[in-house]
Amino acid sequence: MTTAEPAAAKTKAKPPTPRERARTQTIADIIRLGREHLAVHGAAALSLRAVARDLGVVSSAVYRYVENRDELLTLLLIDAYNELGDAVDAAVDAVPAGDFPGQFRALSKAVRAWAVREPSSYALLFGSPVPGYQAPGERTTVPGTRVIVRLVGIFDAAYRAGALSAEVTPAVVIPPTLAEDLAAIRAEMNLAAPDASLARGVLVWTSVFGAISFEVFGQYGPETFTARDDLFEHQLGVLQGVAGLQG
């Protein structure tokens, strides 16, 4: 499993053969059809046989391209993570560099918009774990952390720019054990913000997704909130204050 493949320079430089191109295309088709089934029927009902039927091929043939159902789920997972990450990046990049509250709101609204647009994909990423399925961390961690990395980046940039209130109200003590966890995060992500701000950031992170999950998963009753855009906007306003983002 080492990466030492000295002969690869010659063998891998070749242009793709028609067969290879067809294979790549078929896998892309399988992912596309899988996404459609996911959107319509949900993750638990994702059926390789149904995908095969839509692909116009017998069920066993798809196993030439996808190892098993979990493998397809992983592909869809990565695909969805990246689509969400792209949407978030685009939304945040459209905000001026120094407008940290605007970036936070743009990120949150992008997540919500994507979640409402693709509820089944959102459920796959942030809902109940699929029983018996364990996402392979080495393939999903990087795309799966794009949003939180981006959010932390906004908070930390705001802190470095002096746009993050150091004094949070009310002051809540942070026990040493939690401080250790936060210190590890600070070291790994190369952050500057103090414990209190980081902890606030975590709460804001979970709160944003909590609000979106409630909406997407129908935890509000069907008629409790009709002005859901306004509700989310209001929640963002409060959370912005919780985070200490001055705007």
Next chain:
Amino acid sequence: MTTAEPAAAKTKAKPPTPRERARTQTIADIIRLGREHLAVHGAAALSLRAVARDLGVVSSAVYRYVENRDELLTLLLIDAYNELGDAVDAAVDAVPAGDFPGQFRALSKAVRAWAVREPSSYALLFGSPVPGYQAPGERTTVPGTRVIVRLVGIFDAAYRAGALSAEVTPAVVIPPTLAEDLAAIRAEMNLAAPDASLARGVLVWTSVFGAISFEVFGQYGPETFTARDDLFEHQLGVLQGVAGLQG
């Protein structure tokens, strides 16, 4: 659906026949086994045939007692809602009547403790909707709203007792459409708290469940937070401040 059943006094007063008692017991066994399967394999993998095997009976026999798989899911849903509601009620009742912050924290911690103890049930109630399954509102609404009703009760009692900060910081405007939704809630639940407090309460509600869902669904990485009790305590402290609960 009215409660007026004047003839019931005679016909329903009969003691249960042995057959009826056996039937009730069998249904209880099915629910118990279903809960075990739910806890081990998750909702999507809940199998009537497997329950039948554990019951020592052929699969078709279960259909004498439970209409179909969705019906069993509904029974488990109600069962779980009530178990959670009982746990929350017991935790809140153990706190002195005037200690509203303590009641809020007790409620939140009870929800989290139950969620960690019964992750599959929690996922069934608050995770991704099961595809193709629609909970029958007339049977699940009452048990399903016990926690939020209790939480709102705490907030409103605190407001009436003058223990809820009327001035929330930072002040965030509430658009008219959202105010309408909040007015409807206030009317239906007979509340006194003003719009800003209600809106804060909704945010706190979703944030508590967001934090719990992140933990139970494994959205934090496997090693990001080791001091999860402390993290949750901290989040409750901040949310208590967001809600305006003075303690």
Next chain:
DNA sequence: AACAAACGAGAGCAGTGCTCTTGACTTTGG
């Protein structure tokens, strides 16, 4: 041209939800 890899089709196994029929049992009414 010869060969090996890749491929699609088909059969088959074990599992699922669910329906229907059959025969046995229990309860109840005449």
Next chain:
DNA sequence: CCAAAGTCAAGAGCACTGCTCTCGTTTGTT
């Protein structure tokens, strides 16, 4: 007290699922 009515478990069967294996065929390379 006995037969009719109601209830029950069992089994066969249908359509679906994931997945494996084999068998020819196609494709690309040597």
